[in-house]
Amino acid sequence: MVGYLISLGIFTATFALFSLGLNLHWGYTGLINFGHVGFLAIGSYTTILLGIAGVPLFFAVLAGVVLAMGLSFLMGIATLRLREDYLAIVTIGMAEIVRLIALNEDWLTRGGRGVYGFPLPFAHFNPNVPTKLGMIALFWGVVGVAAWQWWHWLERQYGRSRPPWLLPGYTALLVAGTLSLWAALLPLSLGGGIATFPFVLTLVTLGGAIALMSHYCRPEKAAVLAIALNTLAAALVGLVVKALTLGLWDFSYRAGLLWLLILVLALGVWQLERLIHSPWGRVLKAIREDEEVAKALGKNVFAYKMQSLLLGGAIAAVAGSFYAWQLTFINPDGFVSLITFQAWTIVVLGGAGNNMGTLLGAALFWAYTALTRFIPLDGGRLEALRMMLIGLVLILLMMWRPQGILGKKEELSLGR
Amino acid sequence: MVDEPSLVSVSSSVSPVLPSDLLVATGLCKSFGGIRAVDHADIRVVRGSITGLIGPNGAGKTTLFNLLCNFLTPDQGRVIFDGAPISHLPPHQVALQGLLRTFQVPRVLSRLSVLENMLLAAPLQTGEKLWNIWLQPLRIRQEEQELRQRAWAILESVGLAAKANDYAGALSGGQRKLLEMARVMMHRPRMVLLDEPAAGVNPTLINQICEHIVRWNQEGVTFLIIEHNMDVVMSLCQHIWVLAEGRNLVDGPPSEVQTNPEVLRAYLGQ
Numbered sequence A: 001m002v003g004y005l006i007s008l009g010i011f012t013a014t015f016a017l018f019s020l021g022l023n024l025h026w027g028y029t030g031l032i033n034f035g036h037v038g039f040l041a042i043g044s045y046t047t048i049l050l051g052i053a054g055v056p057l058f059f060a061v062l063a064g065v066v067l068a069m070g071l072s073f074l075m076g077i078a079t080l081r082l083r084e085d086y087l088a089i090v091t092i093g094m095a096e097i098v099r100l101i102a103l104n105e106d107w108l109t110r111g112g113r114g115v116y117g118f119p120l121p122f123a124h125f126n127p128n129v130p131t132k133l134g135m136i137a138l139f140w141g142v143v144g145v146a147a148w149q150w151w152h153w154l155e156r157q158y159g160r161s162r163p164p165w166l167l168p169g170y171t172a173l174l175v176a177g178t179l180s181l182w183a184a185l186l187p188l189s190l191g192g193g194i195a196t197f198p199f200v201l202t203l204v205t206l207g208g209a210i211a212l213m214s215h216y217c218r219p220e221k222a223a224v225l226a227i228a229l230n231t232l233a234a235a236l237v238g239l240v241v242k243a244l245t246l247g248l249w250d251f252s253y254r255a256g257l258l259w260l261l262i263l264v265l266a267l268g269v270w271q272l273e274r275l276i277h278s279p280w281g282r283v284l285k286a287i288r289e290d291e292e293v294a295k296a297l298g299k300n301v302f303a304y305k306m307q308s309l310l311l312g313g314a315i316a317a318v319a320g321s322f323y324a325w326q327l328t329f330i331n332p333d334g335f336v337s338l339i340t341f342q343a344w345t346i347v348v349l350g351g352a353g354n355n356m357g358t359l360l361g362a363a364l365f366w367a368y369t370a371l372t373r374f375i376p377l378d379g380g381r382l383e384a385l386r387m388m389l390i391g392l393v394l395i396l397l398m399m400w401r402p403q404g405i406l407g408k409k410e411e412l413s414l415g416r
Numbered sequence B: 001m002v003d004e005p006s007l008v009s010v011s012s013s014v015s016p017v018l019p020s021d022l023l024v025a026t027g028l029c030k031s032f033g034g035i036r037a038v039d040h041a042d043i044r045v046v047r048g049s050i051t052g053l054i055g056p057n058g059a060g061k062t063t064l065f066n067l068l069c070n071f072l073t074p075d076q077g078r079v080i081f082d083g084a085p086i087s088h089l090p091p092h093q094v095a096l097q098g099l100l101r102t103f104q105v106p107r108v109l110s111r112l113s114v115l116e117n118m119l120l121a122a123p124l125q126t127g128e129k130l131w132n133i134w135l136q137p138l139r140i141r142q143e144e145q146e147l148r149q150r151a152w153a154i155l156e157s158v159g160l161a162a163k164a165n166d167y168a169g170a171l172s173g174g175q176r177k178l179l180e181m182a183r184v185m186m187h188r189p190r191m192v193l194l195d196e197p198a199a200g201v202n203p204t205l206i207n208q209i210c211e212h213i214v215r216w217n218q219e220g221v222t223f224l225i226i227e228h229n230m231d232v233v234m235s236l237c238q239h240i241w242v243l244a245e246g247r248n249l250v251d252g253p254p255s256e257v258q259t260n261p262e263v264l265r266a267y268l269g270q
């Protein structure tokens, strides 16, 4: 259970980080990037190959970032002055080239056989009790700040008249829901079925939490949906928080990895939010809307697009390092264009141009993947069914809520 | 038709550049495929003036604007702004020289608030440089505060303050025109090219827009205005250039241009 949740947490956080890069490109700058996985691949391969060569992991990651930025720079030079579809085409090509190089340059990447046995962070790390407690405390600090931000954001978005006991009441129900969900799933992870009583308790508490919040919100269906999904995501995050706390205590390499990843993700979101709300971010949004206007007002559109492209690529490269460390084995099959479209799904699902939406999108996407695992079908068919279902979800989303779960409806209905 | 004597000068050339000229363009040409949209056009705008640019639809006025601020590269000809050639500069650099333009169909950034539209326009902000966000956060915050105040003041002066926090996309057509002009003023321009500021705007708002233009002009901004509404042109402009089929027809003071037979002929399409 702990191991499974930690793995799930690592995947979610890796994809969240990865998708944040795409969100910077597409959501905030309007750059169409259909080859995001290329940056992931470069980050992965550079990190592990340099790691094998004995370079300290921090510098190996840094090298991947630099390489990904170099490649973005070349693509940017070639296409950013042209119409926007050129970038789309070139990014697809770049991602395929990177994958084919990984497949064919055997001397460098060991081709299709893949690379394994590379150095991992925390692999030989045996923390003593104070260190463990420190790590847990730091993690809880991040969780606390994030929860506080999330609550404020939820309130700003949906809250109207708020009685003082709403926050403690909602939190209590949420915690109870999380704990009973844990109890309900525990037998499942041991090979049994779902424990009935805790599961019912989960439904009741989470349902209560959703009803409670919805009652004090705008009486709007979309808000209820968003609150429900937020509550669900919060419960899932709660599961991971519990798992990671236990995992850090009985220290395992993966727990350490998730711990590090969450710190990186938190740092990334924090800084991205800062950038987006700065004058720099304002110019990006202006370019997304109408680059002629930005030009007419004296903004060097090319330079801003380039910076966005580089930064988003760098973020994806960092995600690539964690991607490799989580898998502990990588080969070119891990970098097919499907990964790019998973990131697009995450960004569109949560609402493009919204970092919180991207986080929520990642959580929901991996919750979806984890849940569909229990559909009794063989691997190939299950994969196909998953794709069909997510496609269906996207179609329905485009029909009823094209701005994404957290996107603002007003923004869509605005004519030019 | 050039042989016909006329009251106003037929502008074959605008050189030499006088110190009183803020913008001088000579021999500008632009073709789109086979169409010569602008054909050896000249224009001269005196410092501190409000100058008009008129001509029938399709005369090439908007194209000429695009050439002046390098949104389009001219096939031929050159543009001198404040004594220095600007034809080689990319459009954003032209703007940074103080030569700003608005668009014929107003282009507001719909998904940004009215206030954000204004803030965006201020040139060379510290916080527009990525690294300054980490290096000079305090200065950025202070600058934002100042910009906000200035933006509010301008919005108030054009009567958009009440809309400051609305999405710009929620504004009416006339309000968008106002916002576009206000936004340009946020840049502290030396010269502004206005493309049909009164088109599709109700009469009350037209009067307001004219008043704003006169006020900004008194504050030292030079204007070059494309406009079809003759009342507006005649009341605002000290000098008018007439363009037809991409070429200069005549130029002169409003009273003379208005009565010029060639101008009438061009407008009546004979």
Ligand SMILES: Nc1ncnc2c1ncn2[C@@H]1O[C@H](COP(=O)(O)OP(=O)(O)O)[C@@H](O)[C@H]1O
Pocket: B032, B035, B036, B037, B055, B056, B057, B058, B059, B060, B061, B062, B063, B064
């Ligand atoms: N981007 C373009 N591509 C092709 N033709 C154009 C383009 N822009 C303008 N034109 C043509 O150039 C001529 C002048 O257009 P324009 O400058 O918009 O005229 P005006 O603003 O005086 O009404 C028109 O015949 C128009 O069709």
Ligand SMILES: [Mg+2]
Pocket: B061, B062, B063, B104
């Ligand atoms: Mg025009």
